[in-house]
Amino acid sequence: MQCLKMDRAECIPVSMPITLADQKTFLGFADPTSWMQLVVPPKQEGGIFGFAEFVQAFALLVLIYTLSDVRYRFRVETAPIHLFRATFWLVGFIGVGTLVSDIWFSQQYSIPPLLANRALWQALFGLLFLALIMMWLWFAFLNPPIFGTRNALKYARSLYQYLLQGTESDLPIVADELGRSAMSIIEHAGRLPPQANGAHQIKPGAASIAHDLLLLIGNRKFCRHMVASAPRTGIAFFQAISDLKKYQLPIGQFASNISTEALIRVQTHKLLGMNQAL
Numbered sequence: 236m237q238c239l240k241m242d243r244a245e246c247i248p249v250s251m252p253i254t255l256a257d258q259k260t261f262l263g264f265a266d267p268t269s270w271m272q273l274v275v276p277p278k279q280e281g282g283i284f285g286f287a288e289f290v291q292a293f294a295l296l297v298l299i300y301t302l303s304d305v306r307y308r309f310r311v312e313t314a315p316i317h318l319f320r321a322t323f324w325l326v327g328f329i330g331v332g333t334l335v336s337d338i339w340f341s342q343q344y345s346i347p348p349l350l351a352n353r354a355l356w357q358a359l360f361g362l363l364f365l366a367l368i369m370m371w372l373w374f375a376f377l378n379p380p381i382f383g384t385r386n387a388l389k390y391a392r393s394l395y396q397y398l399l400q401g402t403e404s405d406l407p408i409v410a411d412e413l414g415r416s417a418m419s420i421i422e423h424a425g426r427l428p429p430q431a432n433g434a435h436q437i438k439p440g441a442a443s444i445a446h447d448l449l450l451l452i453g454n455r456k457f458c459r460h461m462v463a464s465a466p467r468t469g470i471a472f473f474q475a476i477s478d479l480k481k482y483q484l485p486i487g488q489f490a491s492n493i494s495t496e497a498l499i500r501v502q503t504h505k506l507l508g509m510n511q512a513l
Contacts, residue, residue, distance in 0.1 A: 273345035276353070283354055284361030286333040292364060293326060296371075305397075305408045307375045312393045314374040315385035325367050329360050336360075382416035382423070382448075387441040390416070391448055398454055406457055407464030413452065414468035420445045421475040424484050446485065453488030455496075462496040469493045 282288075300308075311318055339346065340353045350356075374380060382390045397409045424445035439447075452458075461468050472489070476482065 272348070274348045274351055275343055275345055276340055276351040278343065282337075283357040284333065284364070285357060286330070286337050289330055289333045289360070289364065293330070296368070303375075305405045306412060309393060309397070309409060309412050310375050310379045311371065313380050313382075313386055313390045315380055315383065315389075318370065318374065321370075322367060325363060329363050329367075333357070333360050379412075379415065382419045382441075382445065384423070384441040387423070387444040388439065391444045391451070394448065395451060398451065398457055401456060403460075406460040410457065410461040410468050411465035413461075414465060414471045417468065417471035418475040418478075420448055421472065421479055421481055421484065424449055424481070449485050449489060453486075453492055455492050458489065458492035459496045462493060462500055 300311075336353065336356045380386055380390075394409065394413070397405055423441045425442040458469075472486070476484065476486065
């Protein structure tokens, strides 16, 4: 606070920004009310994680996701949390924060003394971005999600999308990933479809979704790729049915197509061997 003198009898207090060096009293201790006053931050060159570094890191993240394998895309898409939504809002917050902080400190606008450290701001935004990267790595590599109550609908939608596209290079990978969720799908699946109980469900549960998944994986083309590239997935489903003793599940079409494709593959190999021998 400064005093603007009008005459000898009175003065008008005027609030003006002060520098960091003016925050101490005559006793040498910090003024308890100094945190309420505005200070002009000193010129700080360089930085830890500014807007330029954020743009480069985010562009690299987008490039890695674009070039990533279908396996890791499927894992990220079926994560039990809204990973894409969280990424959108977190990236927006970090981008705006780094941009505003760079402008604020470069122009040396007034700021409370507790917030006048540019390195701490950049460290905070860098830590948030690192947490975002770690979250992606957790679901893509360290702890891939499997079918469960928290991601049942997302898992079914993602699997249906890949089956609907029917890309020859994607289906073997998706079939292999499905094997990790075989036990969970059989465990959640019910014998009857949700309409059989006569109750209208606003949002389908994990049991009804697992029931529909068993019908969905009976696709003939999907079974052919499963037999050719991911036979352990079919074995995992039949083993789960045997372990849990759920023999009344709607698995007939899946079992029939798997058996048919396996026999066709065996016969094809025999014919190829005979032709080579001749």
